[in-house]
Amino acid sequence: QLQFVESGGGLVQPGGSLRLSCEVSGSTSDYYAIGWFRQVSGLERVGVSCVSTSDGTTHYADSVKGRFTISRDSAKNTVYLQMDSLKPEDTAEYFCSVDFENYIALNGHCRYDSWGQGTQVTVSS
Numbered sequence: 001q002l003q004f005v006e007s008g009g010g011l012v013q014p015g016g017s018l019r020l021s022c023e024v025s026g027s028t029s030d031y032y033a034i035g036w037f038r039q040v041s042g043l044e045r046v047g048v049s050c051v052s053t054s055d056g057t058t059h060y061a062d063s064v065k066g067r068f069t070i071s072r073d074s075a076k077n078t079v080y081l082q083m084d085s086l087k088p089e090d091t092a093e094y095f096c097s098v099d100f101e102n103y104i105a106l107n108g109h110c111r112y113d114s115w116g117q118g119t120q121v122t123v124s125s
Contacts, residue, residue, distance in 0.1 A: 002026040004116025006096050011122045012086055018121060020081040022096030031098035032105065034079045035059075035070060037112050038092035038121075046092075049081065050099065050110035059110050064090075086123045093118040 008020040024034065035050025049060045049070040058070055069082040079096065095115040103111035 002028070002098065002114055004096050006116045006119045009094060009119030009121045011124065013125050014086060014088055014123055016086050017082070017084045018086065020083065020094055020119060021078060022116060023076065023078045024098065025077065028077045031100055032102035033099040033110065034072065035097060035110050036081050036094050037097055038094045040092045045112070047110045047112065048094070050104055051079065052104045057104055059104055059108060083121070088123045091121060091123050093120050
């Protein structure tokens with residue numbers, strides 16, 4: 001079983017930046033990719049980005065390409081999401097999540113099988 005510790009959310013003005021962090025503990029060898037999805041209350045979750053634990057392949061949602069950067073420190077079992085040029089539509093709860101099925105290798109997309117408690121990101125002036 002995995003445990004997630006997410007941090008870095010907060011309130012930021014449009015055009016600003018935030019860096020989310022997620023440290024994973026437990027059976028850290030069981031997942032093939034790690035990443036983030038976001039969810040606005042009452043709406044479906046939306047994939048943001050993920051990174052393969054084997055070869056570093058990354059995937060981004062079209063809405064965040066060029067603005068968000070995902071990275072991973074394997075020694076610390078930690079994944080980061082650098083979010084720049086934030087927009088009000090980026091406002092959501094952001095969840096760190098892992099892929100147990102290796103979707104990123106199979107079809108280049110992210111899969112979210114297990115996730116943490118989330119951290120709120122609010123972009124507003």
